[in-house]
Amino acid sequence: MKTAAVIMAGGRGERFWPTSREKRPKQFHSLTADEKTLLQLTKERIGDIVQTEDIFVVTNKKYADLVREQLPDIPVENILAEPVDRNTAPCVGFAASVIEKKYGDAIMMALPSDHLIKSNTLFRDSLKNAVDIAETKDALVTIGIMPVYPETGYGYIHFSKNGGNIYKVLEFIEKPDFDKAKEYFDSGEYLWNSGMFVWKTSVILNEMRKFMPDLMAGLEKIKRCYQTKAFDSIVEAVYPGFKPQSIDYGVMEKITNLSKVCTIPGSFGWNDIGSWLALERVRPIDKNNNALQGNIVNIDCRDILVRGSEKRLIALVGLEGVVVVDTDDALLVCNKENTQDVKKVVEFLKTHGKKEFL
Amino acid sequence: MKTAAVIMAGGRGERFWPTSREKRPKQFHSLTADEKTLLQLTKERIGDIVQTEDIFVVTNKKYADLVREQLPDIPVENILAEPVDRNTAPCVGFAASVIEKKYGDAIMMALPSDHLIKSNTLFRDSLKNAVDIAETKDALVTIGIMPVYPETGYGYIHFSKNGGNIYKVLEFIEKPDFDKAKEYFDSGEYLWNSGMFVWKTSVILNEMRKFMPDLMAGLEKIKRCYQTKAFDSIVEAVYPGFKPQSIDYGVMEKITNLSKVCTIPGSFGWNDIGSWLALERVRPIDKNNNALQGNIVNIDCRDILVRGSEKRLIALVGLEGVVVVDTDDALLVCNKENTQDVKKVVEFLKTHGKKEFL
Numbered sequence: 001m002k003t004a005a006v007i008m009a010g011g012r013g014e015r016f017w018p019t020s021r022e023k024r025p026k027q028f029h030s031l032t033a034d035e036k037t038l039l040q041l042t043k044e045r046i047g048d049i050v051q052t053e054d055i056f057v058v059t060n061k062k063y064a065d066l067v068r069e070q071l072p073d074i075p076v077e078n079i080l081a082e083p084v085d086r087n088t089a090p091c092v093g094f095a096a097s098v099i100e101k102k103y104g105d106a107i108m109m110a111l112p113s114d115h116l117i118k119s120n121t122l123f124r125d126s127l128k129n130a131v132d133i134a135e136t137k138d139a140l141v142t143i144g145i146m147p148v149y150p151e152t153g154y155g156y157i158h159f160s161k162n163g164g165n166i167y168k169v170l171e172f173i174e175k176p177d178f179d180k181a182k183e184y185f186d187s188g189e190y191l192w193n194s195g196m197f198v199w200k201t202s203v204i205l206n207e208m209r210k211f212m213p214d215l216m217a218g219l220e221k222i223k224r225c226y227q228t229k230a231f232d233s234i235v236e237a238v239y240p241g242f243k244p245q246s247i248d249y250g251v252m253e254k255i256t257n258l259s260k261v262c263t264i265p266g267s268f269g270w271n272d273i274g275s276w277l278a279l280e281r282v283r284p285i286d287k288n289n290n291a292l293q294g295n296i297v298n299i300d301c302r303d304i305l306v307r308g309s310e311k312r313l314i315a316l317v318g319l320e321g322v323v324v325v326d327t328d329d330a331l332l333v334c335n336k337e338n339t340q341d342v343k344k345v346v347e348f349l350k351t352h353g354k355k356e357f358l
Numbered sequence: 359m360k361t362a363a364v365i366m367a368g369g370r371g372e373r374f375w376p377t378s379r380e381k382r383p384k385q386f387h388s389l390t391a392d393e394k395t396l397l398q399l400t401k402e403r404i405g406d407i408v409q410t411e412d413i414f415v416v417t418n419k420k421y422a423d424l425v426r427e428q429l430p431d432i433p434v435e436n437i438l439a440e441p442v443d444r445n446t447a448p449c450v451g452f453a454a455s456v457i458e459k460k461y462g463d464a465i466m467m468a469l470p471s472d473h474l475i476k477s478n479t480l481f482r483d484s485l486k487n488a489v490d491i492a493e494t495k496d497a498l499v500t501i502g503i504m505p506v507y508p509e510t511g512y513g514y515i516h517f518s519k520n521g522g523n524i525y526k527v528l529e530f531i532e533k534p535d536f537d538k539a540k541e542y543f544d545s546g547e548y549l550w551n552s553g554m555f556v557w558k559t560s561v562i563l564n565e566m567r568k569f570m571p572d573l574m575a576g577l578e579k580i581k582r583c584y585q586t587k588a589f590d591s592i593v594e595a596v597y598p599g600f601k602p603q604s605i606d607y608g609v610m611e612k613i614t615n616l617s618k619v620c621t622i623p624g625s626f627g628w629n630d631i632g633s634w635l636a637l638e639r640v641r642p643i644d645k646n647n648n649a650l651q652g653n654i655v656n657i658d659c660r661d662i663l664v665r666g667s668e669k670r671l672i673a674l675v676g677l678e679g680v681v682v683v684d685t686d687d688a689l690l691v692c693n694k695e696n697t698q699d700v701k702k703v704v705e706f707l708k709t710h711g712k713k714e715f716l
Contacts, residue, residue: 313688318696330671338676345673
């Protein structure tokens with residue numbers, strides 16, 4: 001059976017302002033020590049298990065050119081352009097429909113474009129494992145991550161071991177408060193929900209038909225027009241009517257027959273690049289726990305994260321626990337404890353007529 | 359008797375990097391809410407008590423053009439260019455010699471160019487008072503400042519009240535440690551040494567002759583050539599041989615017959631602009647004690663001081679007690695407790711081949 005990969009690359013990355021901008025969100029930037037962008041790294045790490053011509057990218061139509069530019073060897077028709085953002089459920093459904101139309105029933109892996117992974121080898125082993133289960137058992141497979149601290153920003157998966165490397169899913173749980181997160185972390189019975197899934201197109205579309213019938217009706221129209229002249233205009237007409245919904249909330253959490261759902265606990269050094277703080281875990285760190293990039297003078301700083309260019313000089317004196325991100329036209333200086341609030345900067349820019357900085 | 363003013367404008371202002379640069383030190387910048395530069399403000403506030411043609415400026419020869427540009431109505435021959443920096447004793451002696459040659463014995467006020475003063479009216483009253491004492495009593499008059507906290511960065515003047523507004527100086531004291539500063543502050547018997555002096559040229563030159571005879575010998579050569587073609591080359595030849603010395607250490611602290619020395623306690627809202635932190639006291643402050651200048655987005659910051667331009671956007675999130683200074687080619691982010699260490703940045707730039715940022 002054909003195995004296809006779907007890279008979801010439509011996000012805005014507002015918490016990565018000022019690097020991430022409306023015209024070029026974070027997945028189109030290199031945020032690590034690697035020169036490749038997050039999108040390029042995502043494509044690269046599945047190169048061994050999926051043929052290049054079977055890699056699809058769903059993105060906002062604004063970014064279709066960027067995807068073409070950064071992934072030039074992917075067939076242009078595999079870049080699926082959303083006219084508007086509608087979260088991951090329509091995105092997954094869109095890709096599943098197109099893949100099914102193109103190949104008939106197929107294995108599809110859905111992968112966010114803003115994750116970082118330390119061991120590509122271990123990651124590929126997990127994915128291969130997932131593909132195998134999805135194919136032989138018609139299962140909906142999620143890649144779970146063994147928590148390394150009680151994070152409140154992720155969803156959790158309550159699992160039960162039933163021998164081997166594949167765990168049964170008992171429950172999907174939305175982002176918990178700290179006490180709950182602590183409880184989950186301590187119990188050892190919960191995994192982080194990584195947002196990476198593997199399933200047959202027929203299996204996921206079947207679940208969508210049950211829980212999101214309106215979405216499926218629209219997707220059927222799109223599917224019928226795939227590879228015809230009408231395709232773009234139908235997508236343009238139908239997509240805005242989709243209700244914004246995540247695949248977790250819209251489908252996974254609603255599945256009652258959980259015997260079809262399983263999780264593979266990955267331990268390949270996973271990082272969700274959710275805020276500037278995440279870069280600490282993936283960038284080289286000096287002996288005072290500073291992650292510094294750019295033309296920098298550091299006088300007695302500790303625990304700071306700085307991202308600048310090779311041009312402008314950045315001098316840092318006596319700082320602790322601060323994030324500095326310098327770009328050509330905008331600068332961010334942020335307390336490490338407030339990196340989630342970078343979104344508030346973007347909100348402010350939107351509401352105060354400073355659109356040139358968005 | 360003629361009254362002349364000498365503005366000392368040769369400093370480097372390294373603690374005001376990155377605004378203050380080798381090519382344009384802090385006194386040639388506007389650092390307050392006023393558009394005028396510190397030098398222009400210094401000249402302006404003595405405009406009522408000294409004729410413009412009697413205002414002299416001593417500066418490094420590198421900055422003579424800047425002085426001409428910023429103070430266009432001051433006679434060009436009143437700009438005294440030092441070929442090298444030798445601290446305030448040679449600077450004061452240089453000006454006193456030239457003034458005496460030009461006018462005969464005269465009253466001379468020596469004023470640093472990096473002070474800010476809230477009430478120009480009260481300041482002028484103090485200066486007039488000082489001129490009067492210097493003229494009638496042949497006194498060396500220093501302007502003292504009633505301390506408002508136990509600052510360790512200033513010299514102190516131990517004084518005794520003897521009726522009226524003029525106090526006798528008992529002792530000049532160099533920068534104290536915190537315990538001493540606290541003791542001085544609590545006693546009410548000490549003033550800050552502002553570095554502003556008023557005296558007759560004959561009186562200060564006489565003291566210099568006693569305590570700095572080598573300096574005086576050189577100054578005599580310079581004096582003889584004033585307004586001749588040889589002047590510039592003599593200054594060029596003699597000045598580098600002067601020992602760097604402050605007027606406080608070289609002369610004032612050595613005077614044994616203190617009956618000639620007196621101090622006028624000024625209470626005109628004095629600020630020595632010694633580090634970025636000083637700007638807090640002279641810039642508009644919002645309700646969270648932030649002093650913000652530029653194109654700024656402030657999300658939940660307290661006690662921060664930011665100086666930017668109207669062009670680049672500066673977003674600040676969740677910060678406390680931080681100084682941010684943004685210029686075209688260089689950025690400073692500094693803990694408020696470490697503003698003195700900005701000098702270390704300048705040192706680093708000097709020793710690491712980054713001269714373009716000096």
